[in-house]
Amino acid sequence: ISDKMEKTRTIAVQRSVRHPFYKKIIRRTSTFHAHDEKNVSKAGDTVKIVETRPLSRIQRLSGPPLSRNCVTIPHVTQFDEADITDLEAFRRTLSEESAREGVKVTLLAFVVKACVAALKRFPEVNASLEGDHLVLKRYFNVGFAADTPGGLVVPVLRNADQKGILEIARELAALAARAREGKLAPADISGGTFSISSLGGIGGTAFTPIINAPEVAILGVSRSALRPVWNGKAFEPRLMLPLS
Numbered sequence: 001i002s003d004k005m006e007k008t009r010t011i012a013v014q015r016s017v018r019h020p021f022y023k024k025i026i027r028r029t030s031t032f033h034a035h036d037e038k039n040v041s042k043a044g045d046t047v048k049i050v051e052t053r054p055l056s057r058i059q060r061l062s063g064p065p066l067s068r069n070c071v072t073i074p075h076v077t078q079f080d081e082a083d084i085t086d087l088e089a090f091r092r093t094l095s096e097e098s099a100r101e102g103v104k105v106t107l108l109a110f111v112v113k114a115c116v117a118a119l120k121r122f123p124e125v126n127a128s129l130e131g132d133h134l135v136l137k138r139y140f141n142v143g144f145a146a147d148t149p150g151g152l153v154v155p156v157l158r159n160a161d162q163k164g165i166l167e168i169a170r171e172l173a174a175l176a177a178r179a180r181e182g183k184l185a186p187a188d189i190s191g192g193t194f195s196i197s198s199l200g201g202i203g204g205t206a207f208t209p210i211i212n213a214p215e216v217a218i219l220g221v222s223r224s225a226l227r228p229v230w231n232g233k234a235f236e237p238r239l240m241l242p243l244s
């Protein structure tokens with residue numbers, strides 16, 4: 001599509017889409033757009049510059065609720081950092097010991113435990129919004145966003161308050177494995193009271209996770225990093241975990 005045509009189209013869109021003259025211009029230039037995006041013909045060779053892939057079943061199912069939640073729930077994201085220097089040292093020791101039993105203890109297990117403690121302290125967050133009522137839950141089922149080849153799913157770790165770190169770690173790993181294999185049962189992905197989205201394994205410094213309605217809040221976890229932290233006398237290297 002030529003620059004001139006693109007400019008004409010932009011002006012037409014900006015003016016009045018209801019006017020038949022502009023409508024005609026938009027229709028014509030859109031055809032060029034569609035044609036242009038599909039193929040580029042160069043010296044007789046047709047080069048495909050656009051590939052159309054069908055969405056997976058999970059993507060088709062999770063897309064509409066995610067976009068609805070994103071649009072209908074007012075999201076306010078508070079960013080903060082937690083000093084996990086000592087916790088990480090403990091996690092490493094525990095993980096080495098538990099590896100003998102085949103359990104990998106990642107930070108997520110501790111985050112689940114910390115969330116349960118926080119949810120007990122702030123029960124309004126372990127709740128769901130139902131019409132004009134806030135329904136407070138006296139149980140703690142923590143969902144966690146898991147990236148799978150088919151798309152995003154949120155398995156739920158049930159009764160997290162009644163489980164120790166090793167049990168939580170074992171269950172998180174089992175649920176994540178089942179999620180990746182596409183073997184989650186409906187009961188595995190329902191009944192959550194609060195969710196966590198951890199992008200710590202991927203990287204990045206901060207993000208805004210989407211609240212999993214009818215839940216009322218979500219915790220985002222990004223990758224921890226060593227930072228100079230002022231201790232009142234000097235800067236010292238501390239492992240800081242970004243939370244949102």
Ligand code: COA
Nearest residue numbers: 106107108145146147176197198200201209210222223224
């Ligand atoms: N900071 C630094 N490192 C971290 C970390 C953090 N916050 N969280 C995890 N890691 C490390 C782990 O220790 C592990 O390191 P290792 O391989 O050296 O042992 C590595 O990152 C990978 O961890 P991962 O396998 O992702 O385990 P996990 O328990 O942290 O997370 C899942 C499990 C299922 C949540 C995760 O694999 C996943 O799918 N995350 C994506 C979530 C998503 O897509 N959310 C959507 C956005 S809204």
